[in-house]
Amino acid sequence: MTHDHSPKGAIVFLLDSSFLDGLKGFIKSASLAMSHKTEDILIISDDERLLDDPFVKELADKTILITPEEVEKFRVIDLSNVDGKHLNHESGSYWFLKFCMFRDYGYDYHICIDADVICMSDDFRFSDIDGDGDLAICRAMGPGSLKLKGWDDRPFFTRPLVSRRIKRKADKKYKSLPPVNSGIMRIKKPLIGEDTFVGLLALASNVAYSLEQEVVQAYVTKANFKIVILPFWFNFTMLASVAIGPRRFQKLAKENIKILHFNRSKKPWQRSDGEKDWLDAIWDETAIEK
Numbered sequence: 001m002t003h004d005h006s007p008k009g010a011i012v013f014l015l016d017s018s019f020l021d022g023l024k025g026f027i028k029s030a031s032l033a034m035s036h037k038t039e040d041i042l043i044i045s046d047d048e049r050l051l052d053d054p055f056v057k058e059l060a061d062k063t064i065l066i067t068p069e070e071v072e073k074f075r076v077i078d079l080s081n082v083d084g085k086h087l088n089h090e091s092g093s094y095w096f097l098k099f100c101m102f103r104d105y106g107y108d109y110h111i112c113i114d115a116d117v118i119c120m121s122d123d124f125r126f127s128d129i130d131g132d133g134d135l136a137i138c139r140a141m142g143p144g145s146l147k148l149k150g151w152d153d154r155p156f157f158t159r160p161l162v163s164r165r166i167k168r169k170a171d172k173k174y175k176s177l178p179p180v181n182s183g184i185m186r187i188k189k190p191l192i193g194e195d196t197f198v199g200l201l202a203l204a205s206n207v208a209y210s211l212e213q214e215v216v217q218a219y220v221t222k223a224n225f226k227i228v229i230l231p232f233w234f235n236f237t238m239l240a241s242v243a244i245g246p247r248r249f250q251k252l253a254k255e256n257i258k259i260l261h262f263n264r265s266k267k268p269w270q271r272s273d274g275e276k277d278w279l280d281a282i283w284d285e286t287a288i289e290k
Helices: 017-029 031-036 054-059 068-076 094-102 156-170 194-206 212-222 238-255 278-287
Strands: 009-014 040-045 062-065 109-113 117-119 135-139 180-188 227-230 259-261
Touching: 009 094, 017 031, 017 054, 017 117, 017 278, 040 054, 040 094, 068 094, 068 194, 094 109, 094 180, 094 194, 094 212, 117 278, 135 212, 156 238, 180 212, 180 227, 180 259, 194 212, 212 227, 238 259, 238 278
Parallel strands: 009 040, 009 109, 040 062, 135 227
Antiparallel strands: 109 180, 117 259, 135 180
């Protein structure tokens, strides 16, 4: 008699009701990947209304409610370096709840995906989000990496240069770790468990970080776990998109981009028609059921 010991994974989403449209958009955009997945869908939320939603009930193989008592544990976090506009939740800042993605829910690995992304490639498969480390994660590509002073420093003539810079860095193998963005992660068994969850909370309570992904990177590094940097194409961000403009974006979208991350404060489904730009139009075209 033989037994199947192949690892069992979960595709993990953490969100509340305000991101339900985002989740629906991703699932629609990733329909081919969904048809090939071998993992369960795990949805984590502190929002009972979200977990009771018919779409979520049909989609999820397992749901986890973060209770008010669990949320209270996040009160220890030092929020002094968090931008005030993000201090909008009982835990202090909602994104620190992503530490819950590291808890043990009975799976060998977690593929963690933010609910403000869309799949841009029919070739994408969830198994692509992998690496030989305990944590696979994409690098952040901020103004410093792109050699921009900020969001407004993007004159037209810089776009070819920025595009080349992105291509050069997107698949780079790094000797020293760059800053990371936790929008897309694969967490493997050595990192899954209560020790990691407690360790992340302890670190965030002793040192003032501005983002939860900074805590994750610092904890994993200090604890001597291995981080693998995934290609930037799996978490292509808004700053990179805006910096290269629509024409060059469309070229990269056809050739390289797997997942587009709408990591700006107002999401496409939250914007009025008068507020929408060309990136919101891509979300509308890709994510909305016609």
